[in-house]
Amino acid sequence: MNSPAPAPTSIKRYGLRLAVAAAGLAVLLIISPGVGVDSASYGWWDVWRARLGWEISQDELVGRPLADLNGDGVISAEERDGFVAVARTMFNLRFPRALLALQVGMTLALCGAVLQVLFRNPLATPYTLGIASGGALGALIALRLGWVVAVAGVSAIAASAFGGAILVVGLVFLIARGSGRLTSNELLLAGVTLGLFCSAMMMFVTAVSNERETFFIVRWMMGSLDAVRTIEGAMLLPMMLPAWIVLILFSRSLNQYRMGDELAAARGVNVSLLQGVCVGVCTLATAAVVAHCGPIGFVGLVVPHMVALVVGSDCRILLPASAIAGGAFLIICDWVSQLCMRVAGWVSGQQLGSATLPIGVVTAVVGVPIFLVLLRARRR
Amino acid sequence: MLTVDDVHFGFSRRPDFLGPVSLDVQRGDCWAIVGPNGAGKSTLLRLMAGLLAPHRGEVRFQGKSLRRVASRERARSISFVPQQTGGEADFLVRDVVLMGRFPHRSMGLFESADDHRIANDVMEQTQTLELADRPLTTLSSGEAQRVHVAAALAQQPRVLLLDEPTASLDIQHQLAVFRILKEQATVGGLAVVVVTHDLNLAARFCTRVLLLNDGKVAAIGSAEEVFTPDTLQSVYGVPLVRLTVPGQSGIGWLVPVESGPERSE
Incomplete structure (x- = not known):
């Protein structure tokens, strides 16, 4: 056998599936403006057409209950214009939300995957390392003091969150450095301890706030995608993009790193640079997420695990797949949270308004069963 | 090809732990680095791989100091197989x-x-x-x-460094690994350096032997020259004899012999 058959490379093995997953994510994003509305009247395509200014004819709207405002079975020009206006509003309410969920989910899952690789610990996430708690405390202090300026698209809250996060990370490293290894349990312990300290400080800040502020802070700490416009979603990008780019570019080096520090170093990977840059960009991205959406847990822990069970350890596949899965996961969780409040409204007979279930609740409720099932499946 | 020139190295607690060590690894050589636990074998190998920088002296590849070679360029010439490789992924x-x-x-x-x-x-x-x-x-x-x-x-290296590649293997696999290494040296023209505890495998497969004791070179040369009962006893503190097996070439087999229950060092 002189010429062995062409080997199935990772990209051939998973490239198609990755492409399918990315396409699925795009579909989720496209249909997101229409999810959860009366689909007999408004489909996602109507919402998009209204947004893009494409012609919607009067005849087309016959038989759509919400379009036919006076119920005479005929669509007048005014009724059509009203339909278009409502569809546009829907787009503006829902699409930025889905876009934000996508970015946040991608970022949290990607950072979780990278930190798990980097610390060689399945429990390492932005949360267990104290990054998120530090960021949340920083953001909370900025919120409480009323810093609302934004410079070059980065708000003071985000900057303060980043400051808090980097401070905690620095401290965690300083404490754990005695052990000399990045993968030690001391590091996680230091992270968890400092995270608890930050939580206590957040309680303190909450305690010295008035009722209105307290309500807002509590909602924010539960994690939410509320009150976002497209522009605010876009403001997260400068802080998240470095993480996406750097982590995908470093995926080959991370593969080497998975085989051990020494082997990676012997193959020409600058291990301390790799660790520093990865932790740095993850901190930046997590701080951005925390500042705008509060600490949304669970995505960074569970999604990379689920993805790794399916695609294996190769970071070149694992990282983009985690990002895609994280984005899809959070978009779906957001739908579920909207649906839950709707159902709760029907059951209780009360009008719960535009409120949605905190996304952090949904990520846990949706994520835990999936994770347990996968864990069992793997053990067999 | 890979030259270790009067190299010294130490840790903060033992600043003069290793050295002076000098050796010259040539194309086609198969070197064995042997010695008791803690003699500095793995440290020397890491210095040769460029993972540690010597405090004094230098390690040169084809005449160029490893300090002045970018790590990736170095990795195209020198492969290193550490004792522990991450297996969790x-x-x-x-x-x-x-x-x-x-x-x-x-x-x-x-x-x-x-x-x-x-x-x-x-x-x-x-x-x-x-x-x-x-x-x-x-x-x-x-x-x-x-x-x-x-x-x-x-990696298509010119130099292949291995840290105890046969540490937890059975006899069959030990032989298989050493056969591969020998073939790479003799047929492939690689320079192979292997840290090992198995004196007999070293004697059988390696052309050159460096015996380290407490960071110093105790003996250097061919297996015949290094593995004398006197030298080994002074390094390991255990008396050894060389047994020859009829019909087998080589220096024979090194076997530790009992010297009384009181002896402990």
């Missing part, structure tokens, strides 16, 4: 071997057809081709060690 064997191509590709996320051809070649040389599509975690330690050697060879 479930990479496929083929991917592990392909990872050895890392220093040769600066751009692009995926390997070229050339990389695959090289990986296939080295897997054939190490008898790991039939394992190619199995996850690394499902292999026995003997098979896994051959895979790590294959990955090191996929």
Whole structure:
């Protein structure tokens, strides 16, 4: 056998599936403006057409209950214009939300995957390392003091969150450095301890706030995608993009790193640079997420695990797949949270308004069963 | 080809732990670095791999100090197989071997057809081709060690350094690994340096031996010259005899002999 058959490379093995997953994510994003509305009247395509200014004819709207405002079975020009206006509003309410969920989910899952690789610990996430708690405390202090300026698209809250996060990370490293290894349990312990300290400080800040502020802070700490416009979603990008780019570019080096520090170093990977840059960009991205959406847990822990069970350890596949899965996961969780409040409204007979279930609740409720099932499946 | 020139090295607690050590590794050589636990064998190997920088003296590859060679460039010439390799990630064997191509590709996320051809070649040389599509975690330690050697060879190095490659292997796999190393040295023209505790394997397969004791060179030369009962007893504190087996060439077999229950050092 002189010429062995062409080997199935990772990209051939998973490239198609990755492409399918990315396409699925795009579909989720496209249909997101229409999810959860009366689909007999408004489909996602109507919402998009209204947004893009494409012609919607009067005849087309016959038989759509919400379009036919006076119920005479005929669509007048005014009724059509009203339909278009409502569809546009829907787009503006829902699409930025889905876009934000996508970015946040991608970022949290990607950072979780990278930190798990980097610390060689399945429990390492932005949360267990104290990054998120530090960021949340920083953001909370900025919120409480009323810093609302934004410079070059980065708000003071985000900057303060980043400051808090980097401070905690620095401290965690300083404490754990005695052990000399990045993968030690001391590091996680230091992270968890400092995270608890930050939580206590957040309680303190909450305690010295008035009722209105307290309500807002509590909602924010539960994690939410509320009150976002497209522009605010876009403001997260400068802080998240470095993480996406750097982590995908470093995926080959991370593969080497998975085989051990020494082997990676012997193959020409600058291990301390790799660790520093990865932790740095993850901190930046997590701080951005925390500042705008509060600490949304669970995505960074569970999604990379689920993805790794399916695609294996190769970071070149694992990282983009985690990002895609994280984005899809959070978009779906957001739908579920909207649906839950709707159902709760029907059951209780009360009008719960535009409120949605905190996304952090949904990520846990949706994520835990999936994770347990996968864990069992793997053990067999 | 790889020259260790009057190298000294130490840790904060023992600043003059290792050295002076000098040796010259030539193309086609198979060096064994032997010595008691804590003698500095692995430290010396890391210095030779460029992972540690000597405090005094220098390690040169083809006349150029490793300090002045970028790590990736160095990795294209020198492969290092550490004693412990991370096994928690479930990479496929083929991917592990392909990872050895890392220093040769600066751009692009995926390997070229050339990389695959090289990986296939080295897997054939190490008898790991039939394992190619199995996850690394499902292999026995003997098979896994051959895979790590294959990955090191996929780097297409001039120098191959291995830290106790046969430490936890059974006799069959120990022999298999050393046969591969010997073949790479004699046929492939690589310079091979292997840290080992197995004096007999070193004597049988290696052309040159460096005996370290407490960071100092206790003896250097051919196995015949180094493995004398007197030298070994002074280093290991255990009396050894050399037994020759009729019909077998080589220096014979080194066997520790009992010298009384009181002796403990």
